[in-house]
Amino acid sequence: MANVTVRKKKLASGKWSLYLDYYPPIIHPKTGKETRREFLKLYTHVTPKDDMEKLHNKKTHEFAEIVRAKRLLQLRDREFGLKENIKLNVKIAAYYNSIVEEKLNTGSHNNYLAWKASYQHFSNFVGYKLQTQQFTKKHVADYRKYLLELKKENTNEKKLAINTASTYYKHFINVLKSAFKDNLTDTNLAKDAVYIKAEETRREYLTEDELGILWKTAIKIEKVKHMAIFASLTGFRFSDIVSLKWESVFTDSHQGHYVQLKEKKTGNISNHPIPKTAFSILKLQATSKGLVFNNIDYSKTVRPLRQWIEDSGINKKISFHNFRHSYATLQLANGTDIYTVSKLLGHKNVSTTQIYAKVMDKNKIEAANRINLDLDGLL
Numbered sequence: 387m388a389n390v391t392v393r394k395k396k397l398a399s400g401k402w403s404l405y406l407d408y409y410p411p412i413i414h415p416k417t418g419k420e421t422r423r424e425f426l427k428l429y430t431h432v433t434p435k436d437d438m439e440k441l442h443n444k445k446t447h448e449f450a451e452i453v454r455a456k457r458l459l460q461l462r463d464r465e466f467g468l469k470e471n472i473k474l475n476v477k478i479a480a481y482y483n484s485i486v487e488e489k490l491n492t493g494s495h496n497n498y499l500a501w502k503a504s505y506q507h508f509s510n511f512v513g514y515k516l517q518t519q520q521f522t523k524k525h526v527a528d529y530r531k532y533l534l535e536l537k538k539e540n541t542n543e544k545k546l547a548i549n550t551a552s553t554y555y556k557h558f559i560n561v562l563k564s565a566f567k568d569n570l571t572d573t574n575l576a577k578d579a580v581y582i583k584a585e586e587t588r589r590e591y592l593t594e595d596e597l598g599i600l601w602k603t604a605i606k607i608e609k610v611k612h613m614a615i616f617a618s619l620t621g622f623r624f625s626d627i628v629s630l631k632w633e634s635v636f637t638d639s640h641q642g643h644y645v646q647l648k649e650k651k652t653g654n655i656s657n658h659p660i661p662k663t664a665f666s667i668l669k670l671q672a673t674s675k676g677l678v679f680n681n682i683d684y685s686k687t688v689r690p691l692r693q694w695i696e697d698s699g700i701n702k703k704i705s706f707h708n709f710r711h712s713y714a715t716l717q718l719a720n721g722t723d724i725y726t727v728s729k730l731l732g733h734k735n736v737s738t739t740q741i742y743a744k745v746m747d748k749n750k751i752e753a754a755n756r757i758n759l760d761l762d763g764l765l
Contacts, residue, residue, distance in 0.1 A: 486656035504554035
């Protein structure tokens with residue numbers, strides 16, 4: 387008789403990876419080969435440090451057991467020729483958290499943190515006991531209202547920023563879609579949900595002249611200057627730069643200088659060309675193997691960067707990510723087509739890149755300067 391067991395494998399990261407062990411083996415739907423393992427992309431702490439980590443372990447194991455039960459019923463239904471008629475019912479907060487933990491290894495760390503924050507707000511709203519089959523359209527509408535009225539922590543005045551609320555609600559809607567797909571809800575509660583519309587924000591960028599001024603302006607931590615200017619020359623995110631290794635940097639007569647990047651989800655490798663100036667910045671570092679920019683994390687960049695911008699006399703609100711914005715905007719301003727810029731930035735859809743085209747709309751700028759009057763004393 388078929389059986390399915392939850393097991394765990396210890397990872398180098400110090401966590402357990404949960405997987406299902408099938409007996410007898412099943413046929414993998416993608417490879418067509420026999421396998422006994424199905425990794426769930428669920429992770430628990432080997433040695434929980436506090437109550438939060440203990441609670442995380444409990445919720446994750448609970449969800450893994452739900453998946454195990456579903457798989458076992460599917461196998462035995464198939465084994466005895468029975469029609470599948472399974473209604474699953476799990477705690478919705480635990481299910482949300484299991485999806486958040488999947489993001490840890492499928493995207494950027496910042497994206498994972500945003501999902502984790504969205505989960506925290508949802509669990510505060512819904513509690514831990516409510517189950518998926520109890521969740522209704524009213525809960526969906528009430529949670530939208532909750533986010534729009536939510537006050538920021540440690541203040542009695544400001545509400546959650548509308549774009550933050552929009553992001554958190556989109557995460558929630560994605561969870562609802564997954565729950566329906568996984569047979570955890572009878573209806574697709576996401577279908578009629580009214581999204582929270584995000585406000586269009588101004589994406590500040592630095593001109594070539596301003597970047598030149600910054601290069602000549604002293605900064606408390608020189609490495610922060612190097613990383614920021616490198617971002618403006620390559621379009622790399624902070625996470626890309628801080629994890630960049632010398633083993634990924636290449637030079638040849640055909641492609642010049644380039645960085646070899648590996649896509650986390652697909653494992654595909656691509657070459658990202660970088661200009662000579664960017665390569666020269668890398669050569670300034672006191673490293674020759676391993677991490678190019680070692681012993682630095684984001685928290686160490688915030689204050690030095692803010693003071694650096696202020697000392698330069700540039701009157702713009704600039705964060706580290708604005709150097710990536712600058713790269714995209716200046717590429718478009720200098721004639722690079724939007725599809726190439728989209729590829730250089732690693733965007734999946736060109737629509738994501740179009741936000742930079744709005745900032746640097748060359749057609750509007752050219753049109754505005756077509757009408758010139760010869761007025762004495764003004765030109």
